[in-house]
Amino acid sequence: ASRDEHDRAVRAFAQAVAEGNLEGLVAVLDPDVVWTSDGGGRATAARKPVRGRARVARAWAALSRKAAREPTEIMLNGRLGLLLAGGDGNRAALSFVIGDGRVTRIDAVRNPEKLRRL
Numbered sequence: 247a248s249r250d251e252h253d254r255a256v257r258a259f260a261q262a263v264a265e266g267n268l269e270g271l272v273a274v275l276d277p278d279v280v281w282t283s284d285g286g287g288r289a290t291a292a293r294k295p296v297r298g299r300a301r302v303a304r305a306w307a308a309l310s311r312k313a314a315r316e317p318t319e320i321m322l323n324g325r326l327g328l329l330l331a332g333g334d335g336n337r338a339a340l341s342f343v344i345g346d347g348r349v350t351r352i353d354a355v356r357n358p359e360k361l362r363r364l
Contacts, residue, residue, distance in 0.1 A: 247344035249325075255344045256326045257319075263306055263330075264316040271303035276348040281305070283338075283354040302352070337361050 247255070255274055262270030281296040296302050317328040320339065328340040339361055343351035355361060 247347075251347055252342070252344045253326045255347055255349055256328065256342050259342070259349055260317040260319070260328055263310045266307055266310040268303055268307040271306055272299060274349055275299045275302055276345060276350040279349055279351065281352040281354065284357055284360070 258270065258274040261267070262274060277299045278297070279299055279302050281302050296305055317330050317340075320327050320329045322339060322341045325341065327342065330338045330340065332338070336356055336358070339355045341353045341355075342349055
């Protein structure tokens with residue numbers, strides 16, 4: 247995806263999460279989206295990838311209600327990503343893969359050791 251296409255999709259995802267907008271999440275997610283999470287045994291994370299637009303959208307809509315504040319834009323590996331602060335004090339760094347204007351993959355890192363530099 248071009249930088250503009252990537253940034254538009256990430257910002258649409260961030261807005262939908264901030265609003266808890268299930269329809270907005272569904273609109274920006276690819277039907278075959280995959281969400282992985284790495285807690286490194288130090289933070290809660292899904293053990294298996296979450297697959298499919300409906301499951302990923304429902305999970306993020308529920309998580310948005312627990313977020314301490316709106317997502318913060320950060321650069322990860324030269325691309326726009328997001329940093330989320332949870333109500334539990336833990337953070338998550340999200341990187342994205344975009345295809346045809348939609349989010350096809352979300353990789354979340356929740357391991358506090360890996361997030362120290364952010």
